Amino acid sequence: MIIKNFIKAMVSKGIIPQKIVVYVLSFVRHVKQRSRNFVFLVHVADHCNLNCKHCDNFSPLAQEVFLDFEQYKKDCERIAKLTDGKIGEVSLLGGEPLLNPDIIKIIETTRTCFAKNVVLSIVTNGILLAKQFENFWNCCRENNVKIIVTKYPVKLDYKKIDELARNYGIKLKYWGGDLKTSYHSVLDLDGKHNPKKSFRLCYKSNSCIYLSKGRLYTCPTIPYIHYFNKHFGQNLQVSDNDSIDIYKAESIKEIRDFLAKPIPFCRYCAAEKTEFGIPWGVSKKTMEEWT
Numbered sequence: 084m085i086i087k088n089f090i091k092a093m094v095s096k097g098i099i100p101q102k103i104v105v106y107v108l109s110f111v112r113h114v115k116q117r118s119r120n121f122v123f124l125v126h127v128a129d130h131c132n133l134n135c136k137h138c139d140n141f142s143p144l145a146q147e148v149f150l151d152f153e154q155y156k157k158d159c160e161r162i163a164k165l166t167d168g169k170i171g172e173v174s175l176l177g178g179e180p181l182l183n184p185d186i187i188k189i190i191e192t193t194r195t196c197f198a199k200n201v202v203l204s205i206v207t208n209g210i211l212l213a214k215q216f217e218n219f220w221n222c223c224r225e226n227n228v229k230i231i232v233t234k235y236p237v238k239l240d241y242k243k244i245d246e247l248a249r250n251y252g253i254k255l256k257y258w259g260g261d262l263k264t265s266y267h268s269v270l271d272l273d274g275k276h277n278p279k280k281s282f283r284l285c286y287k288s289n290s291c292i293y294l295s296k297g298r299l300y301t302c303p304t305i306p307y308i309h310y311f312n313k314h315f316g317q318n319l320q321v322s323d324n325d326s327i328d329i330y331k332a333e334s335i336k337e338i339r340d341f342l343a344k345p346i347p348f349c350r351y352c353a354a355e356k357t358e359f360g361i362p363w364g365v366s367k368k369t370m371e372e373w374t
Contacts, residue, residue, distance in 0.1 A: 120171030121335055123162070123292045123299065124206075126150060127180035127189060129307065133208050133235060136364045136372055137265045139287070140303045141310040142178045143366035149183050151296070152192075158297055158329060159196040165335045172202035174231075181211040187222045194226040204229040206258070210237070212244050220251040229254040235263045236363055263363050268304065269356040270374050272317060278349035285354040289343050298326040301342045304352065315370050319351050 127150050131142040162170070173193050180186060186205075193203055205223075209232040223230065230248065234241070234257055248255035268287075282288045287302040295306040305325050312319055325348040327341040366372060 120169065121162075121166055121292075121339065122170060122172040122174070123294045124174040124176055124303075125155065125294045126177050126307075127175045127186060128178040128182040129310070130182065131177055131179045131208075132182060132210055133179065133237070134366045135235075135263075135265060136366045137267045137361065138366065139266075139268045139373075140178065141307045141373075143368055144310040144314040145178065145307070148178075149185070150189065152185055152188065154296055155189065155294075156192050156196075158294055159193060161297075161329050162294075162335075163196040165329070165332070165338070168196065168198045168201070170197060170201055172204060173197060174204045174206055176206035179208055179211070180205055181207055181215070187219060190222055190226050190228055194228075199227060202229060203227065204231050206231045206233070208233055208235055209239055209241070209244055213240060213247065215247075220247065220253060223253050224251050227254075229256065231256055231258050233258040233263050234261070264359070265361040265363050267358040267361055268373070269353040269358075270304075270311075270319070271351050271353045272319065272374060274319065274350040276350050276353055278345040278347060281349040281352040281354045282345035283354075284357075285349070285352060286357065288345075288349070292342055294329075297330060298328055299338060299342060300326045301346060305346075305348050308348075308351075311373060314368065319348075321348055 126140070129140075129142060129145040129148040131138070131145075134143040136143075159173075175186075175189065175193070177183075183189065190203070190205075197203070203226060205228060207230065212230070212232070222228070230253055232241075232244065232255065245255065247253075282301075285302065287304070289301050291302050293300045293303050293306055298306075300306050305321055308319050308321060311317060325346045327338055329338065332338045332341075
């Protein structure tokens with residue numbers, strides 16, 4: 084946290100160019116991901132009840148889509164087999180994960196597949212937390228779930244959320260500690276960017292590993308770009324070479340080696356144009372939010 088605050092101060096004063104910081108942090112994340120236990124994230128719901136501007140999961144454009152539970156169960160069992168159930172973390176998110184009525188079943192299934200010391204977290208905007216029933220909180224406690232709340236500039240009773248977590252013995256933390264700001268990941272609709280350069284400069288590549296329908300992706304843009312394509316009538320193409328099939332992979336090393344390299348879809352990302360620190364706002368669903 085000290086290093087993070089120092090970098091923020093240097094950038095705000097113009098001492099360190101922001102793009103250099105992004106490059107360095109991306110490199111560090113790539114190295115860290117290769118050295119630590121395997122982690123992955125999964126959409127429990129593609130849609131959201133907040134719909135942030137610039138959302139790189141394209142949730143404002145998504146229909147009401149929930150996780151395919153049977154597919155997810157099968158996928159977790161496969162990853163557990165490849166890793167002997169010993170990975171670093173599974174993060175349940177979205178969209179907004181608490182929109183999914185099967186969240187308890189998803190938590191229990193995830194914990195069954197992975198060792199008790201594997202971090203299991205729910206990343207939420209917190210809006211629905213205070214409305215959860217006792218069985219949700221008991222499930223989180225029994226399955227050692229950590230709840231991570233992102234603070235948005237919306238009216239929310241955080242004291243009540245803190246009290247609920249404390250009363251039920253749940254680990255609760257706030258993402259970054261400060262109110263949420265947005266970042267703008269810029270898409271190159273013509274796909275003329277150098278994939279290697281985009282991958283190196285990307286703050287998400289190989290640090291936000293997403294599981295979707297039996298495949299693992301190096302970032303969230305690829306598995307959910309179909310929402311962007313459909314809404315705006317675009318054709319940013321995704322091929323089998325942009326992800327890895329966990330049922331064809333023979334080892335977790337094969338998976339990690341694949342995810343640590345640029346893929347063809349990286350040509351659509353203008354990573355050097357990424358903007359940070361944008362005031363948070365609700366999406367107007369205009370193409371300019373992603374281009």
